Amino acid sequence: MAEMEGQPEVEPRNQDKMAREREHAEDEWKSWQRGQVRNTLHLVSAAAQWILLLACLIYLGIDSLQPSTSRSDEVPWTHIRYTGKSIKGVAMNLTAEVGSIQIRNGSIMITCDGLYLVSLKGVNLFPDLEEEDSLKLTLWKTDKTTSRALCKQTVQDSGNAVDLTTVLYLFEQDNITLWISANATIEDLSFSLVLLSPFTHCRG
Known part of the structure; x- marks a missing residue:
């Protein structure tokens, strides 16, 4: 149980x-x-x-x-130093000291569209004639159809120096030259030009 x-x-x-x-x-x-x-x-x-x-x-x-592009990656620029005689009505015979921009017969050959920094500095610019109380330096642009002044700098007799810095938009195939308003003796004129903006159109 x-x-x-x-x-x-x-x-x-x-x-x-x-x-x-x-x-x-x-x-x-x-x-x-x-x-x-x-x-x-x-x-x-x-x-x-x-x-x-x-x-x-x-x-x-x-x-x-x-395939690599034909366009060079080097930024277009030039630096010029000029010492010598200038002749009224004749473009100065510029030659590059250093840089990648070609200079032909005194003309800077622009190969890329874009904004360029331009610097023009110098001392001891003396007119050959005493009656000249000032000199005018003119940066001139010539393209396929036109020619015009880009900018001017006046050099007073009291200072005999030039100091110009500006930014200009230049185009492919522009030719840049520098002119002076009178016969003069120039010592150590420095001219620089360099592309600031990215490449937009460049000649290969």
Whole structure:
């Protein structure tokens, strides 16, 4: 009779144990599934990174194989020093000291459209005739169809010096020359011209 009374207590304990084991198995299954999802995400992320890296390498390789343009990357500029005689009505015979802009027959040959910084400095500019009380230096531009003055600088007899800095927009195939209003003796005249703006159109 006592054995029969103890059996109902054993059966619920077995059921509880089975329930706990089932819950534990389900937890392990869910944990394994979460691990699989994480592994899959890591693989997808790694694959995406490798694809992106490969795309970058392909892009760089193609870019490096592109033919180089004929346009030089060197910024057009010139620096000129002039010492000697000037003649009224005749362009000064400029020659470049350093720089990449070509000078032909005293004319600066512009090969790129853009804004240029122009600097004209000098001392000891003496008119040959005493009646001349001042000298006028004129920067002149000539293109295919027209010719005009770009800027002027007056040199007073009391100072005998010139100091001009300005910015001008010049075009491809412009020829730039420097003129003086009278016969004069010039010592150490410095003339610089450099392209400031990015290349817009350049003659190759």
